[in-house]
Amino acid sequence: MMDAQKNLYREEAYELLAVLEDALLELEQHPGNMEVVGKVFRAMHTIKGSGAMFGFDDIASFTHTIETVYDMIRNGRLQVGKDIISLTLKACDHIKTMLGTIQGEEKADEAKSHKLTEAFRKFLPQKEEETPGGMGKSLPEVASDRDAGEAGTTYRIRFKPHQDLFSNGTNPVPLLNELRGLGECSVICHLKGLPELQEMDPEGCYTGWDIILTTGSDANAIQDIFIFVEDTSDISIEPIGCILQDEDDLAYKKVGEILLERGDIREGDLEKALASQKKIGEVLVETGVVKRSQVASALMEQEQVRGTRKKHLAGDETSSIRVPALKLDALVNLAGELVTVQARLSEFSARENDPDLMGIAEDVEHLSAELRDIAMGIRMLPLGTTFAKFKRLVRDLSSELGKEIGFITEGEETELDKTVIDKLSDPLVHLIRNSIDHGIEQPDKRIASGKPVQGFIRLTAEHAGAHVLISITDDGAGLDTGLIRAKAVEKGLIAADATLTEREIHKLIFAPGFSTSTNVTSVSGRGVGMDVVRSSIESLGGAVEVISAPARGTTITLKLPLTLAIIDGLLISLADESFVIPLAAVVECVDLTGADISRGHGRHLIKVRDEIVPYIHLREVFDTRGKRPEREQVVITDLAGKRVGFVVDKVIGEHQTVIKNLGHLFKATNGVSGATILGDGSVALILDIHKLIQQAEVDDAA
Amino acid sequence: MGRLFFEDSTGDRVLTAAGKLTIQDASLLKDLLMDAYSSPKRLLVDLTNTESLDLACIQLLCSANRTFRRAGKPMGLCAVPAGGVLRSLEDVAIDPASCDAELKGHCLWVTGGGR
Numbered sequence: 047m048m049d050a051q052k053n054l055y056r057e058e059a060y061e062l063l064a065v066l067e068d069a070l071l072e073l074e075q076h077p078g079n080m081e082v083v084g085k086v087f088r089a090m091h092t093i094k095g096s097g098a099m100f101g102f103d104d105i106a107s108f109t110h111t112i113e114t115v116y117d118m119i120r121n122g123r124l125q126v127g128k129d130i131i132s133l134t135l136k137a138c139d140h141i142k143t144m145l146g147t148i149q150g151e152e153k154a155d156e157a158k159s160h161k162l163t164e165a166f167r168k169f170l171p172q173k174e175e176e177t178p179g180g181m182g183k184s185l186p187e188v189a190s191d192r193d194a195g196e197a198g199t200t201y202r203i204r205f206k207p208h209q210d211l212f213s214n215g216t217n218p219v220p221l222l223n224e225l226r227g228l229g230e231c232s233v234i235c236h237l238k239g240l241p242e243l244q245e246m247d248p249e250g251c252y253t254g255w256d257i258i259l260t261t262g263s264d265a266n267a268i269q270d271i272f273i274f275v276e277d278t279s280d281i282s283i284e285p286i287g288c289i290l291q292d293e294d295d296l297a298y299k300k301v302g303e304i305l306l307e308r309g310d311i312r313e314g315d316l317e318k319a320l321a322s323q324k325k326i327g328e329v330l331v332e333t334g335v336v337k338r339s340q341v342a343s344a345l346m347e348q349e350q351v352r353g354t355r356k357k358h359l360a361g362d363e364t365s366s367i368r369v370p371a372l373k374l375d376a377l378v379n380l381a382g383e384l385v386t387v388q389a390r391l392s393e394f395s396a397r398e399n400d401p402d403l404m405g406i407a408e409d410v411e412h413l414s415a416e417l418r419d420i421a422m423g424i425r426m427l428p429l430g431t432t433f434a435k436f437k438r439l440v441r442d443l444s445s446e447l448g449k450e451i452g453f454i455t456e457g458e459e460t461e462l463d464k465t466v467i468d469k470l471s472d473p474l475v476h477l478i479r480n481s482i483d484h485g486i487e488q489p490d491k492r493i494a495s496g497k498p499v500q501g502f503i504r505l506t507a508e509h510a511g512a513h514v515l516i517s518i519t520d521d522g523a524g525l526d527t528g529l530i531r532a533k534a535v536e537k538g539l540i541a542a543d544a545t546l547t548e549r550e551i552h553k554l555i556f557a558p559g560f561s562t563s564t565n566v567t568s569v570s571g572r573g574v575g576m577d578v579v580r581s582s583i584e585s586l587g588g589a590v591e592v593i594s595a596p597a598r599g600t601t602i603t604l605k606l607p608l609t610l611a612i613i614d615g616l617l618i619s620l621a622d623e624s625f626v627i628p629l630a631a632v633v634e635c636v637d638l639t640g641a642d643i644s645r646g647h648g649r650h651l652i653k654v655r656d657e658i659v660p661y662i663h664l665r666e667v668f669d670t671r672g673k674r675p676e677r678e679q680v681v682i683t684d685l686a687g688k689r690v691g692f693v694v695d696k697v698i699g700e701h702q703t704v705i706k707n708l709g710h711l712f713k714a715t716n717g718v719s720g721a722t723i724l725g726d727g728s729v730a731l732i733l734d735i736h737k738l739i740q741q742a743e744v745d746d747a748a
Numbered sequence: 749m750g751r752l753f754f755e756d757s758t759g760d761r762v763l764t765a766a767g768k769l770t771i772q773d774a775s776l777l778k779d780l781l782m783d784a785y786s787s788p789k790r791l792l793v794d795l796t797n798t799e800s801l802d803l804a805c806i807q808l809l810c811s812a813n814r815t816f817r818r819a820g821k822p823m824g825l826c827a828v829p830a831g832g833v834l835r836s837l838e839d840v841a842i843d844p845a846s847c848d849a850e851l852k853g854h855c856l857w858v859t860g861g862g863r
Binding site: 218235237248 | 774
């Protein structure tokens with residue numbers, strides 16, 4: 047049980063660290079944004095509080111000082127600067143290491159914790175060490191504070207300064223602003239104690255306030271705000287609660303009840319007012335029982351509590367639960383199995399020609415399709431978290447290389463299958479590192495070429511049918527076509543006199559071991575990257591495209607399938623075996639006649655719409671026995687702009703393909719990426735056309 | 749500190765407040781308001797050049813509005829509050845609903861005193 051809780055804490059902490067890094071980078075751009083400061087504080091606070099709760103005292107202890115620093119920033123007692131942000135980012139890295147060592151049950155680097163803590167302590171005056179909440183025995187309080195915060199408690203605060211408040215130089219406005227900074231806050235001022243002008247002490251305070259505050263902070267934090275006016279004011283802080291049990295609670299209390307609870311009216315006043323059949327607030331004001339401001343204040347409380355409860359209820363409706371990815375995989379697998387069984391049922395019912403059975407088969411078809419879509423939908427995750435990680439990468443690398451780079455992300459809400467997202471991170475790191483290192487020029491070069499000193503990298507995602515397009519654009523120098531060509535000739539990738547378009551030359555950067563960089567930096571230039579990117583993306587059933595213009599920059603676009611669990615396939619046959627070709631790569635199907643074969647003069651080439659297309663004979667690849675049909679068919683595919691045909695006996699048609707792994711035994715099988723079960727229960731292999739083409743090229747060269 | 753002075757206008761006394769009005773200006777503000785109270789002329793307060801005003805000054809103007817109205821003497825603002833004055837009122841959370849029943853519809857800050 048404890049292990050499960052520890053895992054839960056670790057997962058939550060990693061998520062919070064991602065939020066934290068994002069907030070810190072935003073804070074670096076907008077140091078005055080108190081909302082972001084609050085976000086940083088809350089994330090640190092939760093990491094600390096939960097850490098203490100689950101027995102991770104080293105993390106709780108480490109984050110304590112950082113939390114204190116951000117508490118001071120939050121309260122306007124310390125200015126946030128690049129030094130604090132950089133230090134906090136280092137602290138985030140250290141917490142990640144500490145979380146990692148929890149997993150390995152090793153001891154974290156205590157010396158590093160100490161060094162970082164000392165660095166944070168330098169920002170604190172001596173006495174701040176005990177705040178907020180202190181350490182050691184006060185840790186359980188932190189946890190309960192967090193609980194209150196998560197629930198979003200609403201407090202009714204009454205603040206009535208004594209008349210002599212101004213005499214010691216106190217201005218109540220900063221106190222009100224501090225309360226406003228704690229959460230959703232409604233304030234109403236009461237001037238009912240205001241005397242006639244003649245009787246007024248111009249330097250006296252006659253105003254009071256009712257404040258309704260919904261906040262994650264506890265009553266102590268609110269009390270702290272009034273610490274310097276406690277002796278010169280009447281202050282009451284009362285939790286009025288906001289936990290919603292059911293929708294009926296939305297009604298909250300009536301205005302009369304609130305006024306009674308506040309002590310503004312007596313039971314008798316309420317009964318009389320209720321008897322008048324008019325709006326209770328109006329009656330109470332008209333009869334002079336209360337001032338208009340008191341009724342307004344009660345209405346404000348009613349409105350805020352109702353609003354908070356509505357939000358809470360809406361939050362409950364959209365709240366999420368944490369499910370292990372393996373369980374989701376199992377669900378998708380089962381949905382796939384159901385699709386397969388449904389296909390068998392449909393085929394059987396059609397064969398039996400029984401109307402009742404056919405009706406049932408149709409219903410099962412609808413339901414299984416719906417279940418499959420929902421199961422697939424659950425695995426879809428927004429790209430936002432992945433994108434957020436790169437902000438830090440751009441910040442750190444650009445500063446390491448002395449470049450100024452702005453990072454823009456768009457389409458973070460675009461969703462992709464979890465498996466695709468997991469495998470996408472490394473290729474994106476390669477591409478962004480390349481843009482930073484090779485794309486964006488040094489500031490002096492940018493100025494010399496009339497560009498702004500700050501370059502930019504834009505990372506975007508958008509849907510395009512059954513695919514998602516992810517683009518990385520920079521406004522850097524663009525690809526050097528001449529240099530790429532020269533390197534390609536030098537490496538023997540192309541002949542010196544080869545005629546290539548600019549686009550074809552740019553594609554050479556994806557060739558294995560290709561790099562034009564003369565300097566190998568810690569960032570890039572080793573020539574192991576772009577080919578890895580290409581093969582990673584292609585292994586996901588995607589494609590990579592590059593567009594570049596000299597001095598204007600480069601855009602690399604990754605085209606990825608929405609999911610890897612179910613694909614649209616083209617079912618084909620070789621003798622009595624069935625195979626599936628991913629439909630996304632299929633351009634068209636043409637017949638292969640005897641005349642076509644003889645025109646090829648022994649070479650596997652076919653002329654399709656005036657274009658010579660090489661083809662691969664799948665019968666030869668899979669060593670298929672039996673007589674070849676007189677008229678074969680060629681499935682023309684397009685992979686990253688390269689057209690290749692696959693000769694098959696027969697094209698059967700489109701097929702929704704539930705992908706099954708082949709298992710370890712068939713791991714080395716070339717040219718096959720998986721299998722699927724057909725409606726009649728037979729197995730069809732899914733072709734890995736990228737691997738088949740690669741193998742054919744190798745065979746040709748040999 | 750702000751600047752407070754009277755400007756003569758046909759039939760009205762115009763109390764002009766410029767700059768940042770703080771508690772240090774409160775005594776003078778009260779004296780000038782009392783002076784206007786004893787005059788039969790209508791009082792107009794010009795806050796168009798006021799950058800901000802603190803609670804002490806806000807209280808005085810609210811009290812003056814109430815006192816003038818109870819005595820049947822006309823008082824108002826030259827213009828509905830804007831800019832820094834509006835921000836100062838928001839800071840202290842002045843709400844028209846806070847006004848007494850007798851001032852309903854005559855809140856100095858919303859209607860300019862209903863002049």
